[in-house]
Amino acid sequence: MPGLLKMLTAMGFGMLAWVVASVFSGGLSIFGQNVSTSDWWESGAGFLCLPAALLMAGSAILMLCRSRYGRPAHIAGWVAINMAVFIGIKRIGIHSSMFIPAMSFNAALIVGISLYLYLSKSIRNYFLAVTD
Known part of the structure; x- marks a missing residue:
């Protein structure tokens, strides 16, 4: 498995792990603003992030198994987790001045990850040994 793919996995x-830890921690720091665990979960933000995080973990398992569904699931997971976090942030009332730069960065990150997953020769070779 190529090094960067290991990191993405x-x-x-x-x-x-981040979503599970948010249940037990004393709170979260989002854009430098402290949010209590109860506010995070009572607003529904935690419940929005949970399915997206499960999708990310599922995509990691698929990539370890060299499944052809691993790459699209991973990209969908990145999109879902970013949308869930930003919707959750709005629900708990954090000022939206950071949304545009953060969303722009995350969109560029997702495009970069997508290009890497589909254009990298080492990634293509890794997934050539498809087992499903």
């Missing part, structure tokens, strides 16, 4: 599991 670990990040897939990391997203789920």
Whole structure:
């Protein structure tokens, strides 16, 4: 497995760990503003992030299995987690002045990840050994 793909796979599991940790932590820091765990979950933000994080973890498993569905699931997971976080942030009332720069950066990140997953020769070779 290529090095950057290992990191993306670990990040897939990391997203789920972040959501699970938000249940037990004392709070979150989002754009430098502290949000209590109860506010995060009572607003529904945590429940929005949970399915997206499960999708990310599922995509990580698919990529480990070299499934042809791993790459599109991973990209969909990135889109879903970013949308869930930004919708959640609006629900808990964080000022939206950071939304445009952050969303622009995340959109560029998703495009970059997508290009890497589909245009990299080492990634194509990794997924050539499809087992499903």
